[in-house]
Amino acid sequence: MTTVPDKVAEGVGSWLQRSMPLVALMLLVLLFSLLSPRFLSIDNLANIAVQSSHIGLIAIGMTLVIATGGIDLSVGSVLALSICVAGLAMAPADAGGAGLSHVTGWCIGLATGALAGAVNGWLISGLGLSPFIATLGMMSIARGVANVLTDGMPVEDLPEAALALGSSSIAGMPWSVLLWAGIATLGGLVLGWTRLGRYACAMGSNEEALRLSGVRIGPWKTALYVLSGLLSAAAGLIFLGRVSNAQPSAGVGFELDAIAAVVIGGASLMGGRGSMSGTVVGVVLMGVLRNGLVLMDVSAFWQQLVIGVVVVVAVLLDRWRSA
Amino acid sequence: MTTAPDVVLSVRGLKKAFGAVQALSGVDLEVRAGEVLVLLGENGAGKSTLLKTLSGMHVPDEGEILVRGRSLPFGQPGACEAAGIVTIYQEFNLVRDLSVAENLFLGREPHRLGLVDHRRMRVEAGRMLARVGLDLDPARSVRSLGVAQAQLVEIAKALFRLERSGGGVLTLDEPTAALADHEIAVLHALIRDLKAQGQALIYISHRMPELRAIGDRVTVLRDGASVASGLLADIADDVLIRAMVGRDVATLYPRREVAPGAPVLEVEDLQAPGFGPVSLAVRQGEIVGVAGLMGSGRTRLLRLLYGDARPARGRVRVAGEPLRAVTGPAGAVAAGMGLVPEDRKNKGLALGMAVRDNLAMATLERHASWGLLDRGSLARTAKELVTRLRIRCRDISQAVGRLSGGNQQKVVLGRWLARSGPVLLLDEPTRGVDVGARAEIYQLLAELAAQGKAIVVVSSDLPEVLGIADRILVMREGRPAGWLEGVARTQEAVMRLATGQEETT
Structure with missing residues (x-):
C-alpha cells in the first residue's frame, strides 16, 4: 500500500530528479553568494548573462542536433568564419572591407553560418557521413577559409553600429541577453511543438522507424544543421560586439562548452532526448561556475579542471536519474 | 516440503x-x-x-x-x-565484431605466459561447436553468421558455462x-x-x-x-x-464474409536481381497472405512494394496511381500505403518515445497549424487509438519500450489506422505477440478489411496465414511458386509449393 505521504515523497523525488540541473544551479548560486558578497549584485548577474549569451545561442542549435543523435563540432569555426565574412563586408574600404551597412553585414554573416550548416547537412544526409566526421571536417574547413580570407589577421575598424548586438542595451537590458532569451524560447517551441523538433527526437530515437513512417529524413535533418550554423553565426555577431574586432581565431573550443551545457541540461548524446530549458540551465550553470571561481580568485587552470569534473558528474547523475 | x-x-x-x-x-x-x-x-x-x-x-x-x-x-x-543457472535471452549477447571463439571464451580466455592462448582457444571452441552440431571455423566473426548459427553459438557458450558449474538449468x-x-x-x-x-x-x-x-x-x-x-x-x-x-478464447481467427471490391494495389512484373517477376492485385476488402520459407523473397516483396528497395523493372499502382520508386517509403505512404515491419524494435518504434509520439509518427503534419503542433488534438487522437486498439499502457505519455510485445505491435498498427490509407502491408505481425493480443490483432485486420482496405500479410506462421488470408501467394527462391484459394488452402499445399515438391498444381 502506498500512503499519502509516500506519494508526496515520490512526487517530490521525481521532481528533484527531473529538475536536478536547476537544483544544482540553485545550490551553486547559494554557495557563491555565501562565499563572495559581490556575487549576487545586479551588475555581476548581468555580467554572467552577457558572458554566457553566445554559448547560449550555440547550445540551442546543439540541443536540436544532439536530439537527433548527431553532433556539430564545427560551431566554433563557423562562428569565426561568419564574423570574418561579416567583418569584411562591414569594414570600411580603406581597411580592406566592402563598406556595407551593418544590417547587410549581419545578414551576410548569418547567411555564411547557414551555408556552412547546409554543407554539414548535405555531407551527413546526402553523402551519409557520420555527423562527427562531417562536422570535424567542417571545423577545419571553416577555420581555414576564415584564415585565408583575413590572412590570419583580425578585421579591425568596424563601424560602431556593427558591434551593437554585443555591446549595447535597450531599457537597461543588454541586446545579447534579450536575443538569447528570445531565441531560447523559440528553440523550446521548435523542440517541443513543431514537426522539426519532434522529428529530431524521433531520428535520435529510431531513424529507421521514422523513415518507414513515410518521413523524408534528409531535408529535415539538413534543416537542423542549417539552424545550428545560423545560430553559431548569430552567436558570432554578439561575440563580435563584445571583442570589437573579427578574429579568425575566435570561438576555439566553443563546441565543447556548448556540448557540455547540453549534456548538463539532461540531453543524451545517443539522441532521442533533449530539453531546451535544461540546456539554458546548463549554460547558466557553467557561466555561474566560471564567474564564481573568478570572484574567488581561483586560477583559470583550476577552472578548467572544475568544469571538466562538473560535466562528468552531470552525466553520472543523469544516468542515475534515468535508471 | x-x-x-x-x-x-x-x-x-x-x-x-x-x-x-x-x-x-x-x-x-x-x-x-x-x-x-x-x-x-x-x-x-x-x-x-x-x-x-x-x-x-x-x-x-x-x-x-x-x-x-x-x-x-x-x-x-x-x-x-x-x-x-544459465539463460539465453531473445536478444543475443554476442559481440558481433569478435570471432566465434573469442565470444565463446569472453571473460574466460585461456592464458599462457600472460597472453591469450589463441591456439588452445580455437581447439576448445571447435569441440564446443561440435557439441551443438555446428561445423564452422571458430575464427569467423559473429557478424558473418546467420541468426540460426548465432543461436547455436549462444547455446554452445551456455553449455560451456554449465559445464564449468557442474550442470544446472539451461533456459x-x-x-x-x-x-x-x-x-x-x-x-x-x-x-x-x-x-x-x-x-x-x-x-x-x-x-x-x-x-x-x-x-x-x-x-x-x-x-x-x-x-x-x-x-x-x-x-x-x-x-x-x-x-x-x-x-475462453473462442476462436483465434475471426469469421469473415468476403466481398472483394475493385483492385487497390496492383503490381505488374515487379523484378529485382534474384527476384520476380511478381504480378498481383489486391482488392478492396481482401487479405492476401504471403507464405514461403526464409529467404524466399517474402520480405523483399514488401520492401519493393513500399519503395524501401528499388526494383529493376515493374510497376506498382495504388488506387490506379503509379508509384515512383525514387520517392521511397515517403512516396508509398503519400500514395496510401502503410507498413508494419518485421522487426518492430529496430524498424517500427522509437522505443524511448511516448506512445502518443509513436502513434502520430506518420500523421504529424495533420496536427500542425501555423507550424505549431496542436498537442490537444495529438492527445485526443492517441487516446482514441489506445481505446480502439485496447493498447494497455499507463497513459499516452508512457515510453513505448515499456509496453509488452503485443501492445507495441498495436501501436505500430495504430499509426497506420490514424492515416487510414487504403493499403496495409504487414510483415510477421504477431511475432513475439501473446495469444490474447494476437486474437485482437486478427480481429482488427478483419475489421479493416471489412472497411474496404487491401491488406497483405507476410508470415512464417502457417496456421496464421491460413486462418486470416483469403488468398495465399507462396514464394520460393524469389519467385511466386503459386496461389492458393478457397479449400486449396492447406498447410500441406503451402509446404509443397514452398519447398518445390510440386511444380504445378
Missing part, C-alpha cells in the same frame, strides 16, 4: 514488486534433470521478471530458489551462474522466434540430445505445436503467479490457453 531426488531447480512462493506493480505474486515451479519445463504466459505475465530473478538480476521480496536443494543467494548474478527464451523450420528442427534435435544427457531445461515459446514437440512439463504464469502446472501430455491446448488468458 520434500523434493524429488531428480529436481534440479525448485522455486517456491517467489514474489517481487516494482513500486506499486506486483510483477511476481507467487511463483512455484520445479525443473527436473533430463526434462524440459515449458513456461507459458502472455506478455506481461511475469516471465521476464522470473528469468531475471533466477539469474540474480532482481532481488525477490519473498520466496526461495533452490538449486539441487541448496538455496540460491539473491541478486548475485555471478553466484547464480556458478550455481548453474531458452523464445529461441525459435527468428528461425526457419529446418533450423528449428536442428535446435529441437539438440535439445532432445541434451535431455538424454540429463540436462534440465526451461523453454519459453508462444508456438503451441513446438511446445508439444519438445516439452515434458508445463507451468503457466498469469499476472505474476503460477496458475497451472503438470505433465504437458495430460493438458489439452484449450485448457492451457484458458489458464494463460484467464478466459
Whole structure:
C-alpha cells in the first residue's frame, strides 16, 4: 500500500530528479553568494548573462542536433568564419572591407553560418557521413577559409553600429541577453511543438522507424544543421560586439562548452532526448561556475579542471536519474 | 516440503514488486534433470521478471530458489551462474565484431605466459561447436553468421558455462522466434540430445505445436503467479490457453464474409536481381497472405512494394496511381500505403518515445497549424487509438519500450489506422505477440478489411496465414511458386509449393 505521504515523497523525488540541473544551479548560486558578497549584485548577474549569451545561442542549435543523435563540432569555426565574412563586408574600404551597412553585414554573416550548416547537412544526409566526421571536417574547413580570407589577421575598424548586438542595451537590458532569451524560447517551441523538433527526437530515437513512417529524413535533418550554423553565426555577431574586432581565431573550443551545457541540461548524446530549458540551465550553470571561481580568485587552470569534473558528474547523475 | 531426488531447480512462493506493480505474486515451479519445463504466459505475465530473478538480476521480496536443494543467494548474478543457472535471452549477447571463439571464451580466455592462448582457444571452441552440431571455423566473426548459427553459438557458450558449474538449468527464451523450420528442427534435435544427457531445461515459446514437440512439463504464469502446472501430455491446448488468458478464447481467427471490391494495389512484373517477376492485385476488402520459407523473397516483396528497395523493372499502382520508386517509403505512404515491419524494435518504434509520439509518427503534419503542433488534438487522437486498439499502457505519455510485445505491435498498427490509407502491408505481425493480443490483432485486420482496405500479410506462421488470408501467394527462391484459394488452402499445399515438391498444381 502506498500512503499519502509516500506519494508526496515520490512526487517530490521525481521532481528533484527531473529538475536536478536547476537544483544544482540553485545550490551553486547559494554557495557563491555565501562565499563572495559581490556575487549576487545586479551588475555581476548581468555580467554572467552577457558572458554566457553566445554559448547560449550555440547550445540551442546543439540541443536540436544532439536530439537527433548527431553532433556539430564545427560551431566554433563557423562562428569565426561568419564574423570574418561579416567583418569584411562591414569594414570600411580603406581597411580592406566592402563598406556595407551593418544590417547587410549581419545578414551576410548569418547567411555564411547557414551555408556552412547546409554543407554539414548535405555531407551527413546526402553523402551519409557520420555527423562527427562531417562536422570535424567542417571545423577545419571553416577555420581555414576564415584564415585565408583575413590572412590570419583580425578585421579591425568596424563601424560602431556593427558591434551593437554585443555591446549595447535597450531599457537597461543588454541586446545579447534579450536575443538569447528570445531565441531560447523559440528553440523550446521548435523542440517541443513543431514537426522539426519532434522529428529530431524521433531520428535520435529510431531513424529507421521514422523513415518507414513515410518521413523524408534528409531535408529535415539538413534543416537542423542549417539552424545550428545560423545560430553559431548569430552567436558570432554578439561575440563580435563584445571583442570589437573579427578574429579568425575566435570561438576555439566553443563546441565543447556548448556540448557540455547540453549534456548538463539532461540531453543524451545517443539522441532521442533533449530539453531546451535544461540546456539554458546548463549554460547558466557553467557561466555561474566560471564567474564564481573568478570572484574567488581561483586560477583559470583550476577552472578548467572544475568544469571538466562538473560535466562528468552531470552525466553520472543523469544516468542515475534515468535508471 | 520434500523434493524429488531428480529436481534440479525448485522455486517456491517467489514474489517481487516494482513500486506499486506486483510483477511476481507467487511463483512455484520445479525443473527436473533430463526434462524440459515449458513456461507459458502472455506478455506481461511475469516471465521476464522470473528469468531475471533466477539469474540474480532482481532481488525477490519473498520466496526461495533452490538449486539441487541448496538455496540460491539473491541478486548475485555471478553466484547464480556458478550455481548453474544459465539463460539465453531473445536478444543475443554476442559481440558481433569478435570471432566465434573469442565470444565463446569472453571473460574466460585461456592464458599462457600472460597472453591469450589463441591456439588452445580455437581447439576448445571447435569441440564446443561440435557439441551443438555446428561445423564452422571458430575464427569467423559473429557478424558473418546467420541468426540460426548465432543461436547455436549462444547455446554452445551456455553449455560451456554449465559445464564449468557442474550442470544446472539451461533456459531458452523464445529461441525459435527468428528461425526457419529446418533450423528449428536442428535446435529441437539438440535439445532432445541434451535431455538424454540429463540436462534440465526451461523453454519459453508462444508456438503451441513446438511446445508439444519438445516439452515434458508445463507451468503457466498469469499476472505474476503460477496458475497451472503438470505433465504437458495430460493438458489439452484449450485448457492451457484458458489458464494463460484467464478466459475462453473462442476462436483465434475471426469469421469473415468476403466481398472483394475493385483492385487497390496492383503490381505488374515487379523484378529485382534474384527476384520476380511478381504480378498481383489486391482488392478492396481482401487479405492476401504471403507464405514461403526464409529467404524466399517474402520480405523483399514488401520492401519493393513500399519503395524501401528499388526494383529493376515493374510497376506498382495504388488506387490506379503509379508509384515512383525514387520517392521511397515517403512516396508509398503519400500514395496510401502503410507498413508494419518485421522487426518492430529496430524498424517500427522509437522505443524511448511516448506512445502518443509513436502513434502520430506518420500523421504529424495533420496536427500542425501555423507550424505549431496542436498537442490537444495529438492527445485526443492517441487516446482514441489506445481505446480502439485496447493498447494497455499507463497513459499516452508512457515510453513505448515499456509496453509488452503485443501492445507495441498495436501501436505500430495504430499509426497506420490514424492515416487510414487504403493499403496495409504487414510483415510477421504477431511475432513475439501473446495469444490474447494476437486474437485482437486478427480481429482488427478483419475489421479493416471489412472497411474496404487491401491488406497483405507476410508470415512464417502457417496456421496464421491460413486462418486470416483469403488468398495465399507462396514464394520460393524469389519467385511466386503459386496461389492458393478457397479449400486449396492447406498447410500441406503451402509446404509443397514452398519447398518445390510440386511444380504445378
